[in-house]
Amino acid sequence: MTFSDETLMAYADGELDLATCRAIEDAMRRDAALARRVAQHKAMRTDVFAAYAPVADEAVPPRLAQPLRQATVVSLESVRARREAEQQAVRKASRGRRWSWPEWGALAAMLMVGVMAGHYGIGMLPIEGGDNLASRDGVLVAQGRLSTALEQQLGGISGAVRIGTSFVAQDGGYCRSFMTAQGTAGLACKQGATWKVPLMVQNPVREQQGEYRLAAAEMPLPVLEAVDQRISGQPLDAKAEQEAVRKGWQR
Amino acid sequence: MDNDNALHHEIAALLPRLRRFARTLAWHREDADDLVQLAVERAIVHSASYQPGTRLDAWLFRIIKNAWIDEVRARSRRSELFAPEEEGEHVGDNFAEAHQQRLAVQKAVSLLSEEHRLVVGLVLVEGLPYKEAAEVLEIPVGTLTSRLARARSTLQELLSEPARIES
Numbered sequence: 194m195t196f197s198d199e200t201l202m203a204y205a206d207g208e209l210d211l212a213t214c215r216a217i218e219d220a221m222r223r224d225a226a227l228a229r230r231v232a233q234h235k236a237m238r239t240d241v242f243a244a245y246a247p248v249a250d251e252a253v254p255p256r257l258a259q260p261l262r263q264a265t266v267v268s269l270e271s272v273r274a275r276r277e278a279e280q281q282a283v284r285k286a287s288r289g290r291r292w293s294w295p296e297w298g299a300l301a302a303m304l305m306v307g308v309m310a311g312h313y314g315i316g317m318l319p320i321e322g323g324d325n326l327a328s329r330d331g332v333l334v335a336q337g338r339l340s341t342a343l344e345q346q347l348g349g350i351s352g353a354v355r356i357g358t359s360f361v362a363q364d365g366g367y368c369r370s371f372m373t374a375q376g377t378a379g380l381a382c383k384q385g386a387t388w389k390v391p392l393m394v395q396n397p398v399r400e401q402q403g404e405y406r407l408a409a410a411e412m413p414l415p416v417l418e419a420v421d422q423r424i425s426g427q428p429l430d431a432k433a434e435q436e437a438v439r440k441g442w443q444r
Numbered sequence: 445m446d447n448d449n450a451l452h453h454e455i456a457a458l459l460p461r462l463r464r465f466a467r468t469l470a471w472h473r474e475d476a477d478d479l480v481q482l483a484v485e486r487a488i489v490h491s492a493s494y495q496p497g498t499r500l501d502a503w504l505f506r507i508i509k510n511a512w513i514d515e516v517r518a519r520s521r522r523s524e525l526f527a528p529e530e531e532g533e534h535v536g537d538n539f540a541e542a543h544q545q546r547l548a549v550q551k552a553v554s555l556l557s558e559e560h561r562l563v564v565g566l567v568l569v570e571g572l573p574y575k576e577a578a579e580v581l582e583i584p585v586g587t588l589t590s591r592l593a594r595a596r597s598t599l600q601e602l603l604s605e606p607a608r609i610e611s
Contacts, residue, residue, distance in 0.1 A: 199593045206567065208574050237596050240603075241568040244549035248464040257459055257480050260488055261452040349456075350449055431456060 196220065196227070205234035252430055262349025325354075325373060326390065335381050335388035343369055343381050343388045344442065347434055357412050359434050362423040367442045370416050378412060380419045383442040392419045451491055454500055455484065461570060465505055468565030469512050471554045483508040499576060505566060506580045552602040560595035567592055 196204075196217060203209050204217045221228040325339035335343055342354035348369075349356070357370035368382040379393030394413050429437060462483065466476035486507050487494075494503050553564055559581075566577040567588075578588040 198597075199589050202593050202596060203574070203589065206574070233600070234596065237599060238568050240545070240549050241553065241564060241599070242571070244546040244553070245464050245467060245569045247546070248467050249460040251460070251463070253459045253463065254477055257463070257477060257484060258456055260481075260484055261456045347453075350453060 198230070201227070201231050202234045205231050205238060252432070255428075255430065258349075258431055325375075325377075326393075329387075333390040333393065335390055339371065339373065339381075340388055343371065343383075345438060347431065347438065348429075357416070358420055358424075359429040359437065360420065360424045361426060361429070361444070363425045364423075365425075365444060367437060367444065368420070368423055370412055370420055372412065378416050380416055380423070382423075392416065448491060451494065451500075452488070455487055455504065458501055458504060459484075461501060462504055462508060465565050465570050466508055466512075467550075468553060468561055468569050469508070469558075471550075479508060479512055482511045486511060501570070502572060502576050502580050505570065505572070506582075509562060509580060548603065549599075552599050555602055556595055556598060559591055560598065563588060563592045564595050564599070 200209070200213070201217070204214060209217070217227075217231070221231060324337045325335060327334050327336045334340075338353050342352070342356060346352070346354065346356050348359055353374050355372045357372065359367065359369045362368045362382060366383055368380055370378070370380050372378040377393055379390055381388040381390050383389075392415065394415050459480065462480045463476060466479045466483075467473070470476040470479055483504060487504060490507075494500065553561060556564065562581060563577060566572045566580055567574065572580065574585050574588055574592075578585045581588065583591075
């Protein structure tokens with residue numbers, strides 16, 4: 194019985210039924226040249242796979258993961274436009290210049306919830322009841338769904354809470370920006386077992402917030418600025434984020 | 445919405461493999477990543493056409509293949525086939541030898557015809573069964589098998605003639 198080169202190749206690739214495999218194996222025991230040809234096909238497969246294997250271990254450029262983090266992307270242009278807008282916002286914030294009047298106006302329309310909670314306690318918060326937040330020793334901390342999301346949820350996935358950027362802060366701990374379906378956004382930093390919330394803002398535009406809107410909403414400028422002030426190095430990529438989740442955000 | 449998000453999450457998990465497959469088509473990393481970005485973009489827009497329960501990787505490979513044929517191929521930097529920074533990296537140890545070997549294979553693959561690169565990328569690099577690879581390429585399994593056999597023998601020739609690869 195003779196076997197075509199295509200059949201030997203298919204054997205090397207594990208594509209043949211059991212009976213044909215047996216027949217080829219029998220033939221290989223009798224015919225060293227045939228065995229060599231099979232070995233050559235297997236070696237080629239191994240070599241070609243090995244040649245590209247390292248690509249899969251490279252860090253995925255953020256520009257590829259980004260469209261998947263924002264659920265309502267419609268075109269490549271919109272991805273680019275959004276990225277540029279975000280970069281510009283961060284640059285603007287990091288320059289530390291005085292904000293122009295329109296920017297102050299926008300900020301004034303947001304309630305600086307974190308400051309209020311610190312001064313007056315959680316009871317004064319006009320939002321969310323106490324479900325997601327608690328005040329401990331004058332410091333706002335995450336609890337409930339927000340705490341669970343900060344602890345377990347990966348960036349970009351929307352639910353009742355959307356996590357934005359995760360990063361290592363200059364003090365060495367982990368911080369994550371977040372938005373909630375109730376229209377709040379802020380920054381949380383892990384200290385010990387607690388997610389402290391040094392900044393939180395309330396978006397005054399409350400209509401149709403909900404989970405659908407949340408997926409597409411932009412992180413408010415004060416939060417971007419707070420991220421920019423605290424971040425050390427680059428934001429965590431998806432792999433580093435998963436690793437941090439696994440380790441309970443302890444470094 | 446939640447379904448979309450779950451799908452997006454699964455696509456995100458496949459990004460390393462999408463990049464790897466794209467590299468079998470486009471030599472330059474930037475070209476390959478442009479291709480992946482475009483494919484991800486299309487996958488998001490056309491996510492309704494993905495049939496749950498079928499192989500998501502195969503669906504995405506087909507989108508990459510089509511994106512490559514439609515758009516990226518035309519503007520990729522073909523004139524400059526090998527990126528200069530890829531050559532001469534890490535010399536002088538076993539690691540370097542393995543690196544050179546990988547590079548030689550990548551170069552040989554890049555010299556194959558486009559349809560041969562596609563079958564090599566899908567079957568040898570991404571490990572798709574013949575049937576799945578044939579579906580991605582929308583060709584009969586017999587055609588895929590003969591293309592793959594020819595691609596392999598061309599690779600074998602290229603790799604046994606180092607001069608052609610190194611020139």
